[in-house]
Amino acid sequence: MAQTAAPKGLFVTFEGIDGSGKSTQARLLAEALQAEGQEVILTREPGGSAGAEEIRALVLQGDKDRWSAETELLLFTAARRDHLERVINPATERGATVICDRFADSTRMYQGLSRGDLRTKVDTLHDLMIGREPDLTILVDMPPEVGLSRALGRQGAEERFESMGVELQQKMRDGFLALAAEFPDRFRVVNGDQPIEAVRADIRAHYDEARS
Template identity: 75%
Template sequence: MTAGGARGLFITFEGIDGSGKSTQCRLLAEALQKAGRNVVLTREPGGSPGAEEIRRLVLEGDPDRWSAETELLLFMAARRDHLERTIEPALAAGKVVICDRFADSTRMYQGLSRGDLRAAVDQMHALMIGREPDLTLLIDMDPAEGLARAKGRQGKEERFEDFGIGLQEKMRAGFLALAQEFADRFRVVDGARPLDDVAADVRRLADEALEGSRA
């Protein structure tokens, strides 16, 4: 909490690859900024200089470049740096932090879909991170459509997309299960609709969370 009493709000976006969450992050940040909010838009892995270096290690290259266990350590290192250098200072200053992926992605990619590491993920999260978002918006999308969108970008960061449709199907089911497990902070948004309709739902849910943070 700042000296003036304002509290920051931590909003994360989750979803399978190609769900449109990154676009919705940007649109929400722009809308809140226009409304006079002080917003920090960030991403994972990344969001700080050290974490961006790790991002290149985990998102580029051959799918088998790292084991799930090694990935977990790399992602946790990136998240800790991101938390210390970007997220916590912004929240302490009363800003709205909007993050494209956070710990829930690690619970899925390394904790469920690539190995039976969920318990290890949660233990390391409690030890080294110790923070959950105030609001998590899950942009839900059919795995085949999402993968087609993701591959259509033709970028360098396609290591996880290269695992194929099987991983995306596990991810979607896992994210929906997480939404039930953490029902207090998760909200599921249908991402298969027109962009503006999705953005309107996202804005409404964010406004509700912002109003609740004042209570």
Template identity: 70%
Template sequence: MTTPPRPWPGLFISFEGIDGSGKSTQARQLYESLRSGGHDPLLTREPGGSPGAEEIRALVLQGDPDRWSAETELLLFTAARRDHMERAILPALQAGRTVICDRFADSTRMYQGRGGLRDKVDALHDLMIGIDPDLTLLIDMPAEAGLARAKSRATDEERFEDFGLDLQQRMRDGFLALAAAAPARFRVIDGNRDMDSVARDVHATVLRELAPSS
């Protein structure tokens, strides 16, 4: 079966999931697996991934949970993504590299789109970003388990974890709804297992995408 050509020679992969789902670990594992297989992937993250975006990351992930209004937070995330896209993601894709991104626009659709701002999230995305990943791996797990993992980490980036279990559950439901609405892009992977089992599923999924179409 012939698949439509991508707008760039590289493969753009994002990892999504609730806090504590293990997506960051799986993104790193995939990066190492692809490198050992002779590929030249780029591992990056959001918010962040470029010098300017990393500065914005510190603003949005640290401090009091109510530090920013929802509208201000949305603008900050969009600004970070625009810089990241221009300076890191698009150059790598245009050079034929595989880009592995820990979170992308789907996280903004969920977290910053809560409270009735989803239409604004989508409008800003269309206006200022205009791209989505070729493949999104949603690492899914129960909200309670994800929150327990997230709170056990030693980090000062706990602003969203501090909103508690209710937000975690709403975000999980939202991610699953996004996956159901875009099945051609999303693959849902059970993250409530040991790390190696999840990594094997992730790697097999990505290798299928990297295989030449016929």
């Protein structure tokens, strides 16, 4: 008797400006699904695999002018390809849910809009080397002043992008909302400027809808 193929898992990404709370919400969703007995892989970009984490350290630390926009694009694409091959694709093929803090939409924003008019190159490289979009993208929307204040308050080592200021955050917010309008089938916008539990409940409703 032929074996029934395992159902493919859902690939969920979280996007938003720095300090929006998306990382917290990604973790909360992963913990809830794991508590229900699901296999969940919680990961992040840039990073998520050994090679990609090495590239993350190169890109996110140091002076904000360390890399050109074109070099950043190539580095992020290399990291994403390794992440896809070693983590995302194997997990979803066996039926696990993958929850990723940032994915290609962040590259479309940071390198495609804020760091140079490279959106066409971003999409071309994505089509050639990645070739996959999430099943569901949660955009945690947040006023840029609030998000930047939260991000700078973390006082972490990876402050290269946060140091670019509130103007960048505003461009990112506008850009993410434009992407949500461009890809309405997979994007769901959640108001991040409300209590954590309210945000969590909104996100879970969107996840359940995508899963059904």
